[in-house]
Amino acid sequence: GGGGVSATDATGVEVTLGAPAERIACLTMICVDALTEVGITPVAYREPLALDERYAGPDADMREITGGFGEENVEDIALAAPDLVIGLAGAQDGLRDAVEEIAPLYLVDPASWEGSVEVLRTVGELTGTQDAADAAADAFTERVEHAAEHRSDLTTLSMFGEPGSLGVDSVATPVGSLLAEVSDYPWEAGADPFATVAVEQVAAVDPDVVFAQAFSASTDAEPLSERL
Numbered sequence: 027g028g029g030g031v032s033a034t035d036a037t038g039v040e041v042t043l044g045a046p047a048e049r050i051a052c053l054t055m056i057c058v059d060a061l062t063e064v065g066i067t068p069v070a071y072r073e074p075l076a077l078d079e080r081y082a083g084p085d086a087d088m089r090e091i092t093g094g095f096g097e098e099n100v101e102d103i104a105l106a107a108p109d110l111v112i113g114l115a116g117a118q119d120g121l122r123d124a125v126e127e128i129a130p131l132y133l134v135d136p137a138s139w140e141g142s143v144e145v146l147r148t149v150g151e152l153t154g155t156q157d158a159a160d161a162a163a164d165a166f167t168e169r170v171e172h173a174a175e176h177r178s179d180l181t182t183l184s185m186f187g188e189p190g191s192l193g194v195d196s197v198a199t200p201v202g203s204l205l206a207e208v209s210d211y212p213w214e215a216g217a218d219p220f221a222t223v224a225v226e227q228v229a230a231v232d233p234d235v236v237f238a239q240a241f242s243a244s245t246d247a248e249p250l251s252e253r254l
Contacts, residue, residue, distance in 0.1 A: 033148050036115040036135035039122075043130060046154030047110035051103050053091065053121075056134055057112035058082065060146045063162040064155035070106035072098060100124045110152060137219060139204040143167060173208040181210040183228060186239040189253055192228070194221045201237075209235075 032042040051070035070089040089106040093099035115135035150159020184195040195202035198215035238251040
């Protein structure tokens with residue numbers, strides 16, 4: 027019920043819905059994460075992590091969206107019959123024309139943890155769950171502020187990729203900016219917020235805690251933490 031809602035996405039496109047969205051297809055985990063906070067299960071997902079019990083769960087009734095990153099199979103999206111599709115700017119912009127024959131496409135691209143919180147609030151607006159979104163956003167912000175007041179002296183690093191080609195979440199990313207609030211995080215942003223570093227650079231900083239992110243879709247691949 028209710029009237030229409032609109033919001034401007036990260037690419038400057040205004041997305042207008044006649045009524046709050048109920049069926050959302052997620053091309054990025056940021057979308058799944060925000061929907062989890064407001065109690066909505068997406069109708070379609072791209073990353074297997076969506077099936078984790080901390081998100082939609084293994085028994086959730088969702089359609090998998092196949093295809094490469096930024097080259098998703100639009101037919102899978104259509105079969106899920108969404109009334110809103112949420113994707114990642116800079117990766118899925120090229121899908122807009124095809125996707126918008128099915129449903130509006132809202133692209134997000136948070137560059138900080140505060141930006142991620144704003145995505146959550148916007149998802150609340152677009153889905154008619156503003157109260158739940160604001161409550162979750164406020165609670166998370168309070169947790170970060172509390173942790174920042176008791177900032178750790180530990181030096182941290184969040185990385186991904188392969189030992190020969192390691193990527194780092196710089197301070198201009200949601201993960202990096204969050205770690206910079208609560209610990210010593212000496213990974214400045216260059217031209218690319220996701221910087222490539224050599225193992226030698228990591229050793230030179232000698233971080234106390236390393237968060238190694240595994241992005242592989244295949245469960246039999248050896249996690250980055252073990253390869254390191």
